């Protein structure tokens with residue numbers, strides 16, 4: 058049996074995979090088992106933020122593996138203390154809870170928001186509704202699927218978790234109406250600044266402002282799901298900086314540890330002590346290998362020069378895309394890029410790109426790019442060359 062046959066024999070068929078077996082990677086290129094090279098504009102869905110096997114990152118993770126790889130949360134570790142300190146001070150949050158994925162980070166945020174209202178207003182108040190947006194994506198666990206505002210995800214696994222009300226993104230009237238309908242029952246509003254899986258659709262400044270104004274009136278917590286948009290992806294450490302707001306809670310995952318599973322739920326001074334002993338936990342949460350990788354990512358991404366480079370390269374990338382005839386428009390922020398095509402089908406282009414040595418993503422009917430944050434202009438040119446040829450043939 059070859060690798061793909063063996064894989065399909067024993068791994069559940071929950072993904073539509075390409076027939077490529079990736080074996081190693083270096084920088085912004087991946088190599089398949091058969092030796093074929095690929096330029097990577099997807100970086101493992103925005104996880105390999107420093108590309109493949111960045112030397113400093115790989116050294117830090119290896120050193121940690123040789124020192125101590127895991128301890129459980131019965132004990133303290135220095136690497137988790139250092140990472141939490143750097144993460145909180147650089148983002149301006151008071152405390153963090155570590156899990157292992159975006160869904161877990163959002164589960165933590167949901168539990169935190171509900172307990173905040175439970176503690177403050179009592180069980181009888183039933184102040185437990187969380188408003189989420191139509192077309193959002195928050196994860197694959199039952200609660201985060203329930204939070205996700207896309208009907209296609211609400212199938213098979215009934216009953217879903219009650220207490221989520223959807224508001225149309227960028228519709229301030231709908232937001233006000235749903236808040237009024239559920240007055241006194243809403244504990245939080247949760248949103249992505251740029252809806253990623255939903256098609257790389259940014260919120261408007263006006264809508265974001267409205268969320269914060271409305272929530273402030275009624276002691277409703279704001280939860281920013283920055284699992285995809287956070288840690289440099291959009292050209293700032295957090296996308297909330299770009300919108301000039303400070304959510305009570307921010308969740309992070311994907312790129313945070315440079316390709317090691319991690320999730321983080323950051324909470325501000327108002328709600329950082331809500332989750333108390335035994336109310337939440339995770340066996341692997343705050344794993345030393347993940348924290349060691351995350352420290353290297355954070356050191357890189359908190360350098361203003363690195364952020365300036367992300368913005369410079371994002372502009373270069375976007376300009377190159379806009380010059381392609383078949384491209385109708387370029388959406389998103391920073392190096393989180395969605396491309397609307399005039400006539401071609403995004404999924405066909407993804408397949409053709411792979412055949413021609415370029416790995417890309419799609420979101421809804423758009424092409425999607427989440428290249429490594431340290432991609433070079435030469436590598437952007439190389440990938441765009443392949444893309445342009447395929448879009449213009």
Ligand SMILES: *Cc1c(COP(=O)(O)O)cnc(C)c1O
Pocket residue numbers: 157158159160161163194195196197249253254282283284285286310311
């Ligand atoms: C990817 C993603 C998630 C889910 O993250 P997992 O690590 O797959 O659980 C949640 N929210 C957003 C915005 C995402 O992009």
